[in-house]
Amino acid sequence: MKKKNALTVGLSVALLTSGLLAGCGSNGDNTNNSGNANTAANSDTSNSSGNSSNNGSGNAAPEDLFKEHLDISLAYMDIGTVIKDGQSDDMLKMLEEKFNITIKPVNESWGDYGDRTKLWAASGQLPDAFFTDATSGDLFNQWVEQGIIKALPDDMSKYPSLKQYTDLPDVKGAAASDGKLYFIPRMLASRNELPNDRGILIRKDWMDELGLKDPTTYDELKVVLKTIGEKKHVIPLTTSSIDWTSDSVFHNLAPAMQWWQKIDGQWKPGWMTDAFADVVEHERDLYQSGILDKDFSVPNMDASAKFNQGKAAALVNTVKNMAYDVPNWSKENPGVKYIDAVKILPPIPAADGNNYLYGYYDYWSGTMFNGSLSDEKQERILAMFDWLASPEGQKTVRYGLQGTDWEPNGDLVTNKHAEEKDFDLAKKYPSSSILNGMSIWSDGKRYVEGYGPSEAEQTQKYLDEVEAQQLQTGQKAPVNWVVNAYAGSLNTGGGDVQGLVTKLVMGKEDIKEAMKKFADEQMGLGLQDAIDKVNDKFKDEN
16 A cells, blocks of 8 residues: 655555555455556536435435436546446446446556546546545645645535544544545555555465575575575565565564654654664665665566566565455466465564554545535535445445345355355456445455355455454554644655655665755755644644
């Protein structure tokens, strides 16, 4: 998941693996995926009649709900490849009939969504609702000031499944300067600790073959990676992001490195600390010693593909998405089970012996609305998103249609396809692969007992076991999420921290001097004002 670095909000993620975030909940259990390409634009309202169940619309009678048919344009990753004219999809049909809408897909991809959204915003061509990770910071503030995006209603009580999230402290803290909230938070889980959100996947079979044990220090890690690289003639460690590498490899070196911290009594961005510079120094060492993939900074470099193809010993990744990568692995390694060959490398402990769990806001990214959108359309979209975020909606997008694919079992479900090894919900209902992350990544709940026999389900079982163990033994990172939510909403100068880090890792410039020079430049561009505001507001917080 992309970090909410105050100076890099709005940059596209161009480096996420196939299927990443398709079910981004840390302990969710949806294991299906999808593909790319096709575009639509703003949609007009057309007249028609329809009916739906009452959800997200107060106490209105069902026959009074959603009388007017609406065309709704939605921008989301790969939506144009799974919502197509003439395609059979009973889940999509149910949803559109329920809310009396026709969804007009506006396609984007993980590699271009940031740039596309900026282009649409600049040219006045935003769809009715759209995915964005620019939920705070300079770009977000510009959109608010220019009326490019529409605020959520002050009263969200008609949408209880969404309201429970918009009422969270770190979501409220992301309100704009006018006090209004401008996005539906795409929830990750019911906590800030997300241990499987960052990590290193490594070839377990190669470690066993070479008699290598799990490293407990960074020096031992280098030896393990270098040994596999030399013996198997592969890249020791591949990554598509130096940002991800910081958190996945060196998180315990500086557990709060990406977040505002109180240092010597003053709040300031984590990248201004000596600990952050130390992490960059370690990354430079990996690069210069030939361990880190020399192509890590190449745009659109597919690190996951290299790993699956046996060209790399280890991969920096959002490891909780292993279950989604099973098909990609199987394609390259027929007959070899993913979890027989690959494992999550245990984190290198901090100097004090602890493992500080990677943390993030309750959400990553959100859904925003076109500033010229009518209240009627916004209400309809909010009602749909509220249902998708509800237990009923979550069960539907994960398991299919009630009665057809699953039956209620108390608060859980009995999945009729549980014993079907090759069942793929996305093949039966293509839209499920985007609807399962459209409103929220996950509500943090698992609605089935046990795990099915499929390789994806068994991989999910492994992931859940690893996460449970880390949650039990790990420590919370020293991050104040309320302070960071507020700090992230401020203009901070717009400098590209990760661009600088990439340059430093590949170069020879003195790291601390370069970081100080960068900080001095940003001070006059808004950073000093942001630091003053954060310290004035939270001087008594730690």
